[in-house]
Amino acid sequence: MPRARSGETRERIQAAALDLFSEQGVQQTSLRAIAERLGLTKPALYYHFPSREELVRSLVQPLIEDIEELIARDEAAGSTDPRALLGGYFDASCRHRRVTALVARELATLSYLDLGARVMDWRRRLIALLAGPEPDLTAQCRAVTAIGGLSDCLVFFGDADPSELRPAVLAAALSALGIEDAEDAEGAADAEGRRAAEEPEGPEKREAGKPEAAGGA
Amino acid sequence: MPRARSGETRERIQAAALDLFSEQGVQQTSLRAIAERLGLTKPALYYHFPSREELVRSLVQPLIEDIEELIARDEAAGSTDPRALLGGYFDASCRHRRVTALVARELATLSYLDLGARVMDWRRRLIALLAGPEPDLTAQCRAVTAIGGLSDCLVFFGDADPSELRPAVLAAALSALGIEDAEDAEGAADAEGRRAAEEPEGPEKREAGKPEAAGGA
DNA sequence: GTCTATAGTAAGATAGAC
DNA sequence: GTCTATCTTACTATAGAC
Structure with a gap:
């Protein structure tokens, strides 16, 4: 074009x-x-835009690429640090915050983008990474809750400052996984003032896939 | 005919x-x-049905009434047992399982039923019940994660046996809240085989689970 | 590169026969 | 209670003027 x-x-x-x-x-x-x-x-x-569908796709595509790259990199790494993976997932979702909220609310509507299958695929792979290869039902529920809760918080607290939200959300998600989190929301909020810009629709690749721990150590 | x-x-x-x-x-x-x-x-x-909208409403209404009654009762009780509240929420969602999945996937689409505002209202009230009157951001995230994760699991494991799913989901949700759960998914699965059927049922307060085995994922 | 006008399609809804 | 036939409306998409 x-x-x-x-x-x-x-x-x-x-x-x-x-x-x-x-x-x-x-x-x-x-x-x-x-x-x-x-x-x-x-x-x-x-x-x-050649069609309405392409307009929608152009909005969602950057989020899709970010998330898929994140998962692929973690899969390739061989071992998974849950805190780093969930932190990266939060950051990626946060970079496309409004689109994330949109997708969360309209999975069915956006089915023509393969989004339903895609999101399901993400979840399956994230569960495998977070809960191991053949987890029992409880472990799977913990993983689903951690990932889903992360998105839910991002949507629910749509106006919150990401750098404040990040440690709070991660604490809840890691708790759901059954992992004790060294961080405390108040205590570590500024320890790693990581921001995730509000709406850079520009194609900005993330490459901090594995910062040692997402904020604590 | x-x-x-x-x-x-x-x-x-x-x-x-x-x-x-x-x-x-x-x-x-x-x-x-x-x-x-x-x-x-x-x-x-x-x-x-006088209109398409009324057809949709007739499907969603029973879920709405169940959830609102559940929340109202807990609010009226004065004190909240998180396990009982989350259990009741699971049971109510489970009784209307397919509708719950529908609503989760199509919040935006169903906005003409006041559903967006309604679900937001539920969340706010559930957060107040689960995290106290003036919770910090972390406590709020824990509550959102617990509630959201519960729904997510019900949708994601749409084919799972509710009596198996129940203890697994509750373990994850309580963990997210930062509450240690005595139950274990495997150990309590069949001992827990009670209803959560599709059919209407007088809402009942759930009592504490079995202090059985321990050991989350 | 942007707009006016319009073709083509599909949905929700109603009137009246049976 | 269900059907045939019809109407109104609204949207996507295209063709062609400026």
């Missing part, structure tokens, strides 16, 4: 779409509504 | 709708599809 001079409109469309999707839901938001908010018309949208 | 007895067709419509909603999502399922599966036509559906 030639993006002659101004890919500016394209990004404005993505921003407006994400706003409206977050407010009203994906299916409930028509292309007309997006166009109107920008003072454009529907065909103008189709100039920048 | 036997004349349908009063209420029979209505229930067949609800069953078919729930099937299709679970398979394809709510928005993706048209009234035409529901009618076709039953060998009926759209107008026949409109005889039993």
Whole structure:
């Protein structure tokens, strides 16, 4: 797709779409509504995105790539540090915070992106990493609770400062796994003031896959 | 073609709708599809339900009432036993298992039922009950993780036997809260074989579990 | 590169016969 | 209680003007 001079409109469309999707839901938001908010018309949208589906995909794709890379790297590493893995998962979700919330609320709606199967696949692989190869049901529930709780907190406390949220969420998730966490929310909050920017939709690859422990040591 | 007895067709419509909603999502399922599966036509559906929205509402309403009653009762009790509250929440969700999964996957889609606000309200009240009146962020995250993890497990292990799932899920949720759980998944699985069936049942307070084996994952 | 106009499609809903 | 037929509406998508 030639993006002659101004890919500016394209990004404005993505921003407006994400706003409206977050407010009203994906299916409930028509292309007309997006166009109107920008003072454009529907065909103008189709100039920048070949279809509605591609517009949605362009929003979700960066999150997908981030998460898949995170999991793949941990799988390749051979051994898993739960704290590091959950921390990385939090950071990745946080970098795409609004999209994460969207996906959490609309799994069914976004099924045409393979998202249902994809998220299920992530969970299975994360469970394997966190609970071992053939875990009993309790261990599996602990892993599901840790991962799901992490996302839930990110969505529920959508306005909280990520650097405050991070240690609190990790403490809960590690607890769910049955791992004693050395950190305390208050005590370690600033120990590793890791921020995860609010909305850098730009393709920014993460490469701090294995910082020794996510915040404590 | 036997004349349908009063209420029979209505229930067949609800069953078919729930099937299709679970398979394809709510928005993706048209009234035409529901009618076709039953060998009926759209107008026949409109005889039993005044609108599509009312059909959906009739499916979700029982879950809503169960959960709201559960929370209200615990609030009225004055003091909260986390194990009993989470157990009751599991049982209620389990009685409406498929609807619970639907709601979890389609919060945004079902917003016209006030569901978004409603679920948020439930969470706030459950957090207050589980984490106390003015909890710090970590305590709140623990509560969110416990509740969210509970639902996630019910959805993720959608085919698991509820009586097996119950102790496993509760162990994870209580762990997330930072509460040591005396029960063990294997040890208490069959001793715990009580209802959590699909059918309505007078909500009851759950008492503490069996102080049996120990040892989480 | 952006817009106007419109084709094509599908859904929710109603009227009236049987 | 269920059907045939029909209506209204709303959206995606395309063709072509500026």
